[in-house]
Every structure is written in C-alpha cells, then in structure tokens.
Amino acid sequence: MKAVEIFLIKKAFTRKNPEAIRQEAEDLVNEKHDQEYRLINVDFHDADNAGYIYAFTAMKRPNTY
Numbered sequence: 001m002k003a004v005e006i007f008l009i010k011k012a013f014t015r016k017n018p019e020a021i022r023q024e025a026e027d028l029v030n031e032k033h034d035q036e037y038r039l040i041n042v043d044f045h046d047a048d049n050a051g052y053i054y055a056f057t058a059m060k061r062p063n064t065y
Helices: 017-034
Strands: 004-012 038-047 052-060
Touching (some): 017 038, 017 052
C-alpha cells in the first residue's frame, strides 16, 4: 500500500474560483484529517493556456511510516 496519496482538484478559472478552490482544498484537508491522514503539502497552479486552476494536495495515509 502506498504511504502518500495525492488529491487533485480542478476548476475552470474565473474571478471567484481562486477562493472557491482554496475553500474546497481546505474542506478536503479537514475531511481527510478526520480520517487520520496527515498533511504533507498543498500546492496551487494555474494553467494559463487551458483556463484551469489546480490544487494538488499530498497527504500521508494513516498507519503508514
């Protein structure tokens, strides 16, 4: 079993989406924390040509070393 899991959130880019994707990433972290995952890193990227904004969240699975 893999010790690290990476979650991807993808949204079409608009003026309101940076806040919306931040809130969705925060909700994901809180949900997974309740399942005993541990946060490693959260990174946001925008794809200028594609018109999307991405949130990559890396979390360590429970009971792994």
